[in-house]
Amino acid sequence: MKKILRHLSFVGIVFLFASCENKNATLSEGILRYKVGESTLNLDDSTAIDFMRISYAEEEGNEYLLHQNEFKKSIQVFDLESGLVAHEILYPFEQPLGIKVVQGITAISLDSIFIFMPLSIRGSILINRKGEILNRYMPTKEEDLEKSLINHVSFGAMPTLFDGQNLRFIQLPTFEVSNPSNINDTYKFEMLYNLESNEIEEAEESGFPEFYQNKIWPSQDISVSRIMDLQGRIVYSWRFLDSLIVVENGIVEKMLAKSNFKKQDMSPFQLMPNKVQDMEKLIQFTKYYGIYYDEYRDLFYRTVQHPGVFDGDAIPKEMDASRKFSVLILDHQFNKLNEIVFPGGIYNIYRAFVGKRGFYLPKNNVMNPELVEDTLSIDIFDFTAHD
């Protein structure tokens, strides 16, 4: 029996190496030269691989990835070096004080973790590593229920940020976006909740850019990614705009950050599209996805989704996951330094994050043929590695 197990583990190891070689073979030299590491997270039987709600944190030089486990109702703190769960924080989920369904998490440190619920800022909590509630936030209630609903995202490239005074939420419209008259400057995508005054206000500069207004766009692309740098500048990246919108002390500037791979501007629909037309445009055009700030290198990364192949019978999520993407690297003045193209079907562009070692790309892409549900592999890229 021991012999068989030994043989099996040998075969397993050989297979593992072979698959590692195979994985790297699919990455071009242009990518591999920037790959500086890999983190492999061990997922137990109660942890799914999609890792939707995550937040990065550092403590005493160690790197952690916090993951909200919706089955366990816990925040798992993965050590990115060992791949093991260093702590598991059970957060309160029983109503009325706890959060049953979590929309997103933002870790300021391992002892200050914000947990947000869907559709509302009211009821958000701040917990420590013991899972104790440090604060519960109850902004003034609107009399009109509809007005009090805030359809915030709080994950992916639309995280909720803490700027020292406010929690900054990106929200998505709940109105009919295929009605061009709704696409105006009145609606604001960013909401600021002031933790001291307990008031919520809109970020003035976060409305639809002029380019979007009074037109019909693919509905799922009606969103904006936003990040804040160490200087406190707020940077908005719109899906169809080559320029970034940068807000510094109330002054708004457009900074061109165009992908080399964008050959034509996204054109709006002339008439209200059906679902197939909407999806076709969503898949076939080049567009920007996220904006990320690397505080360790004072760089910005902008992800670009290249045109995909549309097939009316295929599953939209799979068509989307198969498309190539690139990462635009910008310095602190938004000068373009480089643009690296990644193959489709390996990395999950929607789960990218930034950490001490650079840009982290999880491989939980639904089309990744090497995906196994017990481990989450993350490739780490330092785009300054050859400077």
Add this chain to the structure above:
Amino acid sequence: MIRILVLSLLALSACTNSSTELRLYSKKIGFNSDKATLLVSLENCSYCFGEYQETVEELDKLKFNVVIISSQKKKASLFASPDDNSVFIDNEKIAIKLGLIESLPIIILPSGERLEIFSPEQLLNYAETYVP
């Protein structure tokens, strides 16, 4: 009057199509299409896991089939344990390909009638009303 007749015929034909698709789907997945069937997609509904898991546990599985659509078998099993009797996993996402579900959970009655679910409360309510 003619308009009503045409609409009724259209509704009936839509029902028949759904019923045929349901039978086709039930054969592929292996469930009994004479029971009401709840489809929950974890593929394109980011909050469905947290929102519906407890409520699905409460459903009377003698009256309901539950099919979880997800390419992740582990995640689907965490949502509800498959038993090849009343709880099934559609990891090839056939329901999406057949157009039986988009994102919100759906109850499909044996007649082919489809009931879209917007909240756990509504799921329980429909369960009581349509599957007494």
